[in-house]
Amino acid sequence: xxxxxxxxxxxxxxxxxxxxxxxxxxxxxxxxxxxxxxxxxxxxxxxxxxxxxxxxxxxxxxxxxxxxxxxxxxxxxxxxxxxxxxxxxxxxxxxxxxxxxxxxxxxxxxxxxxxxxxxxxxxxxxxxxxxxxxxxxxxxxxxxxxxxxxxxxxxxxxxxxxxxxxxxxxxxxxxxxxxxxxxxxxxxxxxxxxxxxxxxxxxxxxxxxxxxxxxxxxxxxxxxxxxxxxxxxxxxxxxxxxxxxxxxxxxxxxxxxxxxxxxxxxxxxxxxxxxxxxxxxxxxxxxxxxxxxxxxxxxxxxxxxxxxxxxxxxxxxxxxxxxxxxxxxxxxxxxxxxxxxx
Amino acid sequence: xxxxxxxxxxxxxxxxxxxxxxxxxxxxxxxxxxxxxxxxxxxxxxxxxxxxxxxxxxxxxxxxxxxxxxxxxxxxxxxxxxxxxxxxxxxxxxxxxxxxxxxxxxxxxxxxxxxxxxxxxxxxxxxxxxxxxxxxxxxxxxxxxxxxxxxxxxxxxxxxxxxxxxxxxxxxxxxxxxxxxxxxxxxxxxxxxxxxxxxxxxxxxxxxxxxxxxxxxxxxxxxxxxxxxxxxxxxxxxxxxxxxxxxxxxxxxxxxxxxxxxxxxxxxxxxxxxxxxxxxxxxxxxxxxxxxx
Numbered sequence: 001x002x003x004x005x006x007x008x009x010x011x012x013x014x015x016x017x018x019x020x021x022x023x024x025x026x027x028x029x030x031x032x033x034x035x036x037x038x039x040x041x042x043x044x045x046x047x048x049x050x051x052x053x054x055x056x057x058x059x060x061x062x063x064x065x066x067x068x069x070x071x072x073x074x075x076x077x078x079x080x081x082x083x084x085x086x087x088x089x090x091x092x093x094x095x096x097x098x099x100x101x102x103x104x105x106x107x108x109x110x111x112x113x114x115x116x117x118x119x120x121x122x123x124x125x126x127x128x129x130x131x132x133x134x135x136x137x138x139x140x141x142x143x144x145x146x147x148x149x150x151x152x153x154x155x156x157x158x159x160x161x162x163x164x165x166x167x168x169x170x171x172x173x174x175x176x177x178x179x180x181x182x183x184x185x186x187x188x189x190x191x192x193x194x195x196x197x198x199x200x201x202x203x204x205x206x207x208x209x210x211x212x213x214x215x216x217x218x219x220x221x222x223x224x225x226x227x228x229x230x231x232x233x234x235x236x237x238x239x240x241x242x243x244x245x246x247x248x249x250x251x252x253x254x255x256x257x258x259x260x261x262x263x264x265x266x267x268x269x270x271x272x273x274x275x276x277x278x279x280x281x282x283x284x285x286x287x288x289x290x291x292x293x294x295x296x297x298x299x300x301x302x303x304x305x306x307x308x309x310x311x312x313x314x315x316x317x318x319x320x321x322x323x324x325x326x327x328x329x330x331x332x333x334x335x336x337x338x339x340x341x342x
Numbered sequence: 343x344x345x346x347x348x349x350x351x352x353x354x355x356x357x358x359x360x361x362x363x364x365x366x367x368x369x370x371x372x373x374x375x376x377x378x379x380x381x382x383x384x385x386x387x388x389x390x391x392x393x394x395x396x397x398x399x400x401x402x403x404x405x406x407x408x409x410x411x412x413x414x415x416x417x418x419x420x421x422x423x424x425x426x427x428x429x430x431x432x433x434x435x436x437x438x439x440x441x442x443x444x445x446x447x448x449x450x451x452x453x454x455x456x457x458x459x460x461x462x463x464x465x466x467x468x469x470x471x472x473x474x475x476x477x478x479x480x481x482x483x484x485x486x487x488x489x490x491x492x493x494x495x496x497x498x499x500x501x502x503x504x505x506x507x508x509x510x511x512x513x514x515x516x517x518x519x520x521x522x523x524x525x526x527x528x529x530x531x532x533x534x535x536x537x538x539x540x541x542x543x544x545x546x547x548x549x550x551x552x553x554x555x556x557x558x559x560x561x562x563x564x565x566x567x568x569x570x571x572x573x574x575x576x577x578x579x580x581x582x583x584x585x586x587x588x589x590x591x592x593x594x595x596x597x598x599x600x601x602x603x604x605x606x607x608x609x610x611x612x613x614x615x616x617x618x619x620x621x622x623x624x625x626x627x628x629x630x631x632x633x634x635x
Contacts, residue, residue, distance in 0.1 A: 001455045005537045009452030010464070013445040013508050020505030021471045024482030031485055071489060139365055142358045156621055157366045160373060163617050163624075165566030165583055168606050171590075172372045175379070175388070175603070182375065185393035215368065223628045247354075276475035279568055282587065294477045294569075301481060301573055309485050316478035323473050331466065338462060 025320065032313035035076035036306055039063050073310055080314040087318075088112045114315070117291045121322075123206065124292065125274045128213035132270050133263065135214060136221025141251070143222075144229050155226075162219035169216050170209075170283025174198075177208060202289040209280050209290055216280075217273065221266045228259040271326055275319075293319045373610065380607045381410040384600045415608065418589070418601035424608065426578075427585035430496065431565060431609075434581055437500045438564035439557050442507045446556060447549065449508075450515030451541055455524070465516065468509035476506060476569040483574065494576035502570055507563050511556050514627055518552030519545075555627035558620055565613060582609045 001009075040062040045054050082089040088109075095108040109115050143154055161169060176183045179197040188196050198204055232255055240250050256263075278294035281287060287295070293315060300312035378396070379387035385401035395401060399409045406413065418424045453461050483502060487493040522545065530540040565582075572584035580588065586609065589602035617624055 013449035028482035180388040312481040
């Protein structure tokens with residue numbers, strides 16, 4: 001296709017992506033170097049019969065004027081990146097000097113908001129992604145062994161958790177797991193602990209969100225693996241059966257190597273999706289004990305007093321760096337393949 | 343795998359059946375339970391005394407005189423203004439799907455027929471864009487949108503959702519157009535058609551299976567979105583998902599939690615219907631990128 005024709009065909013979608021994905025990333029980058037204005041204060045002298053007192057109040061007029069003049073805020077350089085709510089360089093240095101043992105130091109650092117969120121996000125990715133692959137593969141194998149006639153409805157039932165939005169999915173589970181729901185109440189009875197509840201324990205909350213993640217993402221892995229299983233050639237499998245290979249050996253040595261490229265695809269996609277975990281935290285109302293990077297950004301953006309654009313943007317930029325690190329191996333591999341293909 | 347040689351032992355069969363039944367229970371029971379519970383009053387579905395009330399409908403009988411009640415639905419849809427939210431969802435979904443498909447088919451067709459290097463790089467860029475967490479993009483939008491005073495209205499959200507949706511649509515339709523033989527449109531070009539004419543008369547009649555799949559995914563994205571719609575729309579214009587969240591915010595209010603329950607059911611039901619009808623397309627869409635490439 002000639003360049004000119006390509007240009008006109010691609011212009012609308014290219015424009016949409018540049019304007020609403022490319023530019024926002026740049027805008028986020030710029031915003032991250034600015035911070036909201038401090039409030040302008042003034043001294044007010046108040047006199048009454050007993051004497052005069054000087055109090056400091058916020059000058060609303062001047063504050064809103066300066067905000068109107070420079071809506072982006074004041075230039076802050078990398079200030080936002082290293083402040084207490086983000087990388088917290090200063091605090092970490094302080095902890096390093098003040099704490100006695102390494103464990104204590106780690107404890108202090110992981111209590112800082114950014115690191116807390118980072119650790120939750122990584123833990124979530126680390127536990128959800130492999131389990132999604134495993135569960136998805138097992139479901140695909142066992143559905144593949146069922147009579148063809150009843151597979152349709154079974155597949156429909158299997159993909160339900162995936163097609164609902166994460167907020168709805170987590171709410172539906174939360175209403176069951178909560179102390180007043182069916183599972184929560186029965187767990188209380190079983191453990192003989194009337195105060196057992198999701199909100200009371202950080203570990204329980206994390207486990208619940210991770211289980212939710214596996215529940216929500218496994219159907220996707222299932223669908224892709226199921227489709228891949230249909231393309232496994234029959235002859236080698238039959239040959240293996242004749243040679244007396246066990247079921248496990250057949251899966252291990254014939255099926256798995258065949259669908260290996262698909263496994264990496266699913267792993268990549270679910271890693272990307274898991275890294276942006278956010279809605280379940282709202283669905284499970286777990287803000288208290290589990291915060292993710294995306295949730296931190298959301299929290300800054302819905303801040304009541306003044307929206308913390310700078311802070312949200314800084315976290316966003318670091319999230320993007322995180323995504324880039326995750327994607328790097330794949331991109332490098334694609335680039336190498338592309339070069340050799342030429 | 344159904345192979346003639348492959349004899350399955352009975353133990354394995356039983357294990358397999360049990361596993362599938364357990365998994366289906368795990369996957370579907372939460373939805374069935376919520377559906378059931380949405381016809382109860384709050385004291386039953388969120389019972390402090392005994393979860394069994396949700397089945398026997400003890401309080402529902404006391405409060406409404408029947409075992410089932412549709413109070414939560416009628417209140418959420420009228421008082422809770424869920425009708426407005428669902429109207430907004432319909433508007434957003436309709437325009438997002440139409441515009442996405444229009445832009446996506448043109449772009450993906452060009453990508454699939456181009457042999458240049460830049461087509462490859464555009465696809466890689468689209469993959470990177472696909473990986474961006476939506477919330478990071480939203481943090482980029484908010485400030486300029488406030489300045490331009492286009493925050494809070496439906497058209498802005500529609501355009502944003504279309505753009506966010508483009509990378510995936512492009513990939514999906516790109517891998518679909520790759521399966522359409524090149525000779526089809528090339529012969530039209532030789533006969534003197536322009537590329538636009540070839541696209542209009544040769545490609546458009548055969549592209550519908552791919553377009554339906556891509557349309558379904560655009561629909562699911564627009565319908566299910568929370569991040570963008572919650573932060574870019576004002577209260578008046580909220581779509582269904584942020585509306586459900588707003589019912590949760592006022593947890594203390596007696597009725598509202600049941601509003602959320604009934605709203606969840608109302609929002610999920612059409613989606614399930616749709617997937618039931620188009621199951622084949624959904625599955626082919628999910629596997630398009632994976633199995634072929």
